[in-house]
Amino acid sequence: MKPSRLTLAGPLFLVALFFSRVDVYAADEVEDLLAAREAPPGVVFEIVSGDVETLGRLLPGLRADIGRLRARFPGLPVAVVSHGEEQFALTSRHKTQEPELHAIAEEMVTGDDVDLHVCGAHAGWFGLDPEDFPDYVDVSSSGPAQINDYRALDYVLIKLP
Numbered sequence: 161m162k163p164s165r166l167t168l169a170g171p172l173f174l175v176a177l178f179f180s181r182v183d184v185y186a187a188d189e190v191e192d193l194l195a196a197r198e199a200p201p202g203v204v205f206e207i208v209s210g211d212v213e214t215l216g217r218l219l220p221g222l223r224a225d226i227g228r229l230r231a232r233f234p235g236l237p238v239a240v241v242s243h244g245e246e247q248f249a250l251t252s253r254h255k256t257q258e259p260e261l262h263a264i265a266e267e268m269v270t271g272d273d274v275d276l277h278v279c280g281a282h283a284g285w286f287g288l289d290p291e292d293f294p295d296y297v298d299v300s301s302s303g304p305a306q307i308n309d310y311r312a313l314d315y316v317l318i319k320l321p
Contacts, residue, residue: 189318190225194232202237202315203229206307208244209321215246218320219264226274239310240268243279243303250278251292262294269296279303 193200205222207214226238248254255262268274280290280299290299300306311317 189316190229193229193316199233199236200316201313202239202310203318204239204241204307204310204315205318205320206303207240207242207246207320208303210245212245212249214244214321215242215249215265216258216261218246219261219268222320223264223268223272226268226272230272237275237315238273239275239277239306239315241277241279241300241303241306241310243282243306247278247282247303248286248288250276250294250297251288252294253292255294266294266296277303277306279306 193203207218222240229238230236242250249258249261250265265276269276275298276296277298277300278293280301282303283289283292283299293299307317
C-alpha cells in the first residue's frame with residue numbers, strides 16, 4: 161500500500177519545524193536582548209555544524225543582528241566562536257572560493273570590532289594549523305573553552321545551527 165501525500169505531510173512538517181526552530185530560537189534571543197533595559201556585559205554567538213557551507217548562510221544575517229544590537233547598545237562587546245565543520249570555510253585556501261564570506265568575516269573583525277574565533281583542536285584533527293587561517297581569524301586552542309571564557313565574563317550565549 162502506497163502512503164498518501166497527507167500521511168507523509170505530517171512527519172515532513174514536523175521535521176521542517178524542528179530545523180526551522182533553531183533559527184527562530186536565535187532570532188528570539190536577539191529580540192529579547194534588544195528589548196532589555198540594559199546591555200549585557202557582552203554577547204557570544206556559538207556556531208557549530210557539520211556543514212562547511214553554514215557560515216556562508218549565517219554570517220550575513222548574523223552581521224545584521226550584531227548591527228542591530230550595537231545600534232541599541234553602542235560598544236556592546238560581541239564575539240563569534242565557530243567550532244564545527246563550518247570553520248573550515250574560513251581557511252586561507254577557501255578565500256578564493258568564498259570571497260564574499262571572507263569579506264564579511266574580515267569586515268566584522270576589522271570594521272565592526274567583533275572577535276571571531278575558530279577551534280584549533282578541531283582544525284588540528286584535520287591537519288590544519290593556525291597559519292592556515294587568515295590573520296583576522298583567531299584560532300583559539302579550544303572552541304568550547306573559548307565560549308566558557310566568555311560565559312565567565314557573563315556574556316550572553318546565543319547558539320546558532
